[in-house]
Amino acid sequence: MANKLKAYTVLTLLVIGLVFLGIGCAEKNSGDSSPVQETSSEGAPEADSQGIFLKGSDTVLPLAQAEAEEFMIAYPEKSVTVTGGGSGVGIAALIDGEVDIATASREMKAEEIEAAKANGINPVEHTIAIDGISVIVNPENPVSELTFDQLRGIYNGSISNWKDVGGDDRPIAVISRDSSSGTYEYFKEDVLLGDEYRPDALTQPATGGIVGEVSQNPNAIGYIGVAYLDESVQALSLDSGNGSESPSPDNIISGAYPLSRPLYFYTNGEPSGLTKEFIDYVMSADGQSIVSEVGYFPINS
Amino acid sequence: MFDRNYKEKSIESVLFSVSALTVIILFLICLFLFRDGLLLFKATSLLDFLTGKFWYPTSVNRQFGLLPLFFGSLLVTAGAILFAVPLGIASAIYISEIAHPKVADFLKPFIEILAGIPSVVFGFFGLVILVPFVRTTFNLPTGQTALTGSIMLGIMALPTIITISEDAISSVPSTLKQGSLALGATRWQTIYKVIIPAALSGISAAVMLGMGRAIGETMTVMMVTGNTAIIPSFPGGILDPVRTMTATIALEMGEVPQGSAHFHALFAVGSVLFIITFLINLLADSIKKRYRFKVD
Numbered sequence: 306m307a308n309k310l311k312a313y314t315v316l317t318l319l320v321i322g323l324v325f326l327g328i329g330c331a332e333k334n335s336g337d338s339s340p341v342q343e344t345s346s347e348g349a350p351e352a353d354s355q356g357i358f359l360k361g362s363d364t365v366l367p368l369a370q371a372e373a374e375e376f377m378i379a380y381p382e383k384s385v386t387v388t389g390g391g392s393g394v395g396i397a398a399l400i401d402g403e404v405d406i407a408t409a410s411r412e413m414k415a416e417e418i419e420a421a422k423a424n425g426i427n428p429v430e431h432t433i434a435i436d437g438i439s440v441i442v443n444p445e446n447p448v449s450e451l452t453f454d455q456l457r458g459i460y461n462g463s464i465s466n467w468k469d470v471g472g473d474d475r476p477i478a479v480i481s482r483d484s485s486s487g488t489y490e491y492f493k494e495d496v497l498l499g500d501e502y503r504p505d506a507l508t509q510p511a512t513g514g515i516v517g518e519v520s521q522n523p524n525a526i527g528y529i530g531v532a533y534l535d536e537s538v539q540a541l542s543l544d545s546g547n548g549s550e551s552p553s554p555d556n557i558i559s560g561a562y563p564l565s566r567p568l569y570f571y572t573n574g575e576p577s578g579l580t581k582e583f584i585d586y587v588m589s590a591d592g593q594s595i596v597s598e599v600g601y602f603p604i605n606s
Numbered sequence: 607m608f609d610r611n612y613k614e615k616s617i618e619s620v621l622f623s624v625s626a627l628t629v630i631i632l633f634l635i636c637l638f639l640f641r642d643g644l645l646l647f648k649a650t651s652l653l654d655f656l657t658g659k660f661w662y663p664t665s666v667n668r669q670f671g672l673l674p675l676f677f678g679s680l681l682v683t684a685g686a687i688l689f690a691v692p693l694g695i696a697s698a699i700y701i702s703e704i705a706h707p708k709v710a711d712f713l714k715p716f717i718e719i720l721a722g723i724p725s726v727v728f729g730f731f732g733l734v735i736l737v738p739f740v741r742t743t744f745n746l747p748t749g750q751t752a753l754t755g756s757i758m759l760g761i762m763a764l765p766t767i768i769t770i771s772e773d774a775i776s777s778v779p780s781t782l783k784q785g786s787l788a789l790g791a792t793r794w795q796t797i798y799k800v801i802i803p804a805a806l807s808g809i810s811a812a813v814m815l816g817m818g819r820a821i822g823e824t825m826t827v828m829m830v831t832g833n834t835a836i837i838p839s840f841p842g843g844i845l846d847p848v849r850t851m852t853a854t855i856a857l858e859m860g861e862v863p864q865g866s867a868h869f870h871a872l873f874a875v876g877s878v879l880f881i882i883t884f885l886i887n888l889l890a891d892s893i894k895k896r897y898r899f900k901v902d
Contacts, residue, residue, distance in 0.1 A: 393863055483858060484663060490664075501665055507748060508834065508857065517733055524748065
């Protein structure tokens with residue numbers, strides 16, 4: 306029996322060792338590739354070379370990836386590399402001159418533009434697509450529309466029962482994304498108008514988690530990208546003062562639905578060379594049809 | 607002769623360097639973890655971090671208070687242990703003392719399979735089955751609670767607790783058992799008056815290791831506990847959503863700007879977690895050593 310215990314110990318040690326080895330390798334890799342500050346001394350990549358580099362929003366990531374893939378199929382000798390990390394990360398990389406295009410699901414902040422100017426970078430904004438955010442509840446919930454004030458109240462904690470917004474007498478289970486999500490920031494700015502999220506809001510690590518919880522919990526309310534809507538949840542119409550509007554494609558493209566936001570590419574100065582070719586491709590009819598395929602909305606319709 | 611010696615020596619040194627590598631890697635992880643964690647205290651004082659009641663990492667008045675996360679981890683782990691220890695020890699006793707050897711051989715592989723299920727699968731199961739169940743049973747606004755996390759973690763800690771306690775119970779010398787039976791004690795009296803006390807330190811080690819497993823688990827808790835960073839009340843908070851230290855790191859690491867105070871705060875949380883699991887493992891190890899000495 307003591308032998309068996311020894312064997313277990315040896316095995317455990319081996320597994321722990323392997324795990325640590327794995328962690329060790331990951332540590333090394335991330336050390337090589339990610340630090341923003343350390344590689345900044347290399348200067349801006351040449352835009353006229355046959356490769357460009359995009360970094361930024363995780364919301365834009367699936368779209369930018371799809372565009373890059375199609376672009377590289379059309380022009381096999383050119384290379385477009387896309388990574389995520391978040392709007393803030395992408396913009397920071399543009400300010401440091403590390404990337405050709407920063408992708409963002411929000412506009413650059415004033416202090417970011419100042420920092421860019423101080424670094425000799427002149428950020429130029431390109432709107433490439435529109436994204437809609439839908440507010441969802443369980444299909445059993447009789448509430449089908451909310452005003453912006455009600456939605457803000459639900460998310461900042463001043464409204465906690467569905468009966469206060471015309472529903473059943475049930476507590477509201479408020480669901481939010483984690484703070485690393487660009488949608489979290491967008492929602493905080495545009496719906497909460499800068500208020501803190503209520504501290505007892507549930508935090509889900511992914512959109513799938515929000516849909517899952519809302520679809521089985523009649524008390525729940527959450528927000529997701531319109532691309533993720535399905536039959537298991539009910540999307541609310543929202544009233545920002547101009548009447549109640551549903552998150553239909555038409556309303557999102559026209560801007561009548563209040564929770565839609567543009568998705569951006571930022572470049573240093575007017576784009577040239579391959580950067581320009583790529584942006585022109587994204588804005589072309591082909592590029593914009595990819596936008597619809599990925600689940601966002603084209604801008605020049 | 608020389609050639610053979612040389613070969614022996616080189617194999618030995620290869621094996622040595624491989625095992626030394628583990629130590630070096632562990633050392634490096636500590637180094638980087640603590641180095642980045644300590645940088646937080648340029649922005650916040652240690653006291654504010656350890657006693658802060660609010661975790662608002664991205665707000666304008668950002669606050670990095672460890673307490674909600676620490677108590678979240680504590681509550682979920684305590685619940686898991688309360689759930690897993692009686693079940694685990696009972697199963698271990700049954701398998702090693704009561705069950706027919708054939709039944710025991712049949713049961714053991716299942717316990718090992720339970721240990722091999724990936725945590726995200728446990729999380730998925732919890733999300734789809736247990737979360738709605740908890741919500742309807744206790745009539746709560748949401749089923750994503752500390753209790754749900756505790757039950758899932760308890761199930762995940764079971765294999766550790768069962769296998770190690772079972773080893774401890776089986777290592778009790780059969781002379782003790784036979785002596786007890788010969789004195790006229792019943793089988794049950796023998797189990798709880800002789801075998802359990804003799805195996806107690808092994809069982810305690812099993813509980814500690816199960817606890818270590820529970821406190822470090824990330825994916826499952828992140829999926830089923832709701833991740834609400836407020837200090838849970840005790841004991842009523844078991845039915846409220848909580849956020850653990852591990853879930854916080856996993857949730858927020860993705861998009862945190864490198865080198866920011868928030869980034870360092872996550873490393874500091876990781877350092878605290880590392881110290882806690884290290885202490886638990888150390889304790890389990892010392893208990894286990896003591897028990898081995900006693901039995902041999």
